[in-house]
Amino acid sequence: MHATPEPTAVRRVACIGAGVIGGGWVAHFLARGYQVTAWDPAPDFEPKLRRLVDAAWPALVELGLADGADRANLTIAATLPEAVADAEFVQESAPEDLGLKQDLLARLDAATPPGVVISSSTSGYGMTEMQSGCTRPERLVVGHPFNPPYLIPLVEVVGGERTERWAVDWASAFFEVAGKSVITMDREVPGFIANRLQEAIWREALHMVANGEATVEQIDSSITEGPGLRWPLFGPCLTFHLAGGEGGMAHMLDHFGPSLKSPWTRLEAPELTDELRDRMVEGCETASDGRDIAELVADRDRAVIAVLRAVEAVRGAR
The missing domain is CATH 3.40.50.720 (NAD(P)-binding Rossmann-like Domain)
Structure with missing residues (x-):
């Protein structure tokens, strides 16, 4: 062989x-x-x-x-x-x-x-x-x-x-x-991981455009000038971990968990069970790799500043 x-x-x-x-x-x-x-x-x-x-x-x-x-x-x-x-x-x-x-x-x-x-x-x-x-x-x-x-x-x-x-x-x-x-990946998932996440945003964008709720420019700006600036270093899970302040993901889920059922999205939200809550909290602790909230915030801010400067340099060179 x-x-x-x-x-x-x-x-x-x-x-x-x-x-x-x-x-x-x-x-x-x-x-x-x-x-x-x-x-x-x-x-x-x-x-x-x-x-x-x-x-x-x-x-x-x-x-x-x-x-x-x-x-x-x-x-x-x-x-x-x-x-x-x-x-x-x-x-x-x-x-x-x-x-x-x-x-x-x-x-x-x-x-x-x-x-x-x-x-x-x-x-x-x-x-x-x-x-x-x-x-x-x-x-x-x-x-x-x-x-x-x-x-x-x-x-x-x-x-x-x-x-x-x-x-x-x-x-x-x-x-x-x-x-x-x-x-x-641990197992096969239709569309894999990143595609499923970006497709969720894409479906929401199509819904908003189809219903006259937002333009393509507004949708793109909502990402490039908003959450997209936080994502080069931290993905959506650690971003929401920081949204919970010193309490991290646990506080965020306990405080904002009911809003998962708010009619903001056309996608059906999962039931926020105790098991799901605990998995999210534990996952953020693992991903934080020993860094506390203050350290994560400092890392995020440095990264966002670097990305902003890079984007500005590209736009200025046009």
Whole structure:
């Protein structure tokens, strides 16, 4: 059986699918110093891919290239088997079509050396349903990125019912070595984590626009000039933890919990049981990592000031 390389030893990556997401992955891996082989069934994909990489390169240079990073490390494969023949990791980024994904992953599974992890960029499908036609499904995982993959660090990693744990752990370790911020999910969730959260905001935005309650500009400003400034450092849970003052999440839930049933949202709120309350409180204590409210407030404020200055600098340079 083909040995699985250590995550730190990977040098050659295959990117299957070279559209916006796949091309973004190519740019990211090149900037991290990998040898990248790309394949896409579209006959004109090469010039489009090279234009995407060239457009991304200045930002990648500013962020800092890894040793050996070079756009010349990109190889264009004529066939799918050629693209993965020597791959030590495979990232699939085909369109969101379940039948297409199932067929492509089965073909990748057959062509990729045994022991090599295959990751899918799917943004909605679960690996359980996508790996149904694979002979070696134990090495298939979801590695869900965010657009553009060469700038946004988050990757959500999760396996399917037939994925073995070693593959999930390996993929998470590899993405971290490759410069990504990784969430290793405990179980499959339709839409994963971040997509479900941003879709909740998106649905509310569509409701407000459809009902004439707010404009697109007002909605965007409500985030960029409001809670969005708090989120680069703290997500929604720790943000509400701070909203409780010195009492933290416990005070916030006890004081504002009844408002969860207020008719502010079109989404049905969960019942605020004692178990849910305790989980939220304990989760905030863990996420705080020993920092008290004063320390968290100081960290948040420094981050918000830095983000404000950065945004102002970008707007002033227009």
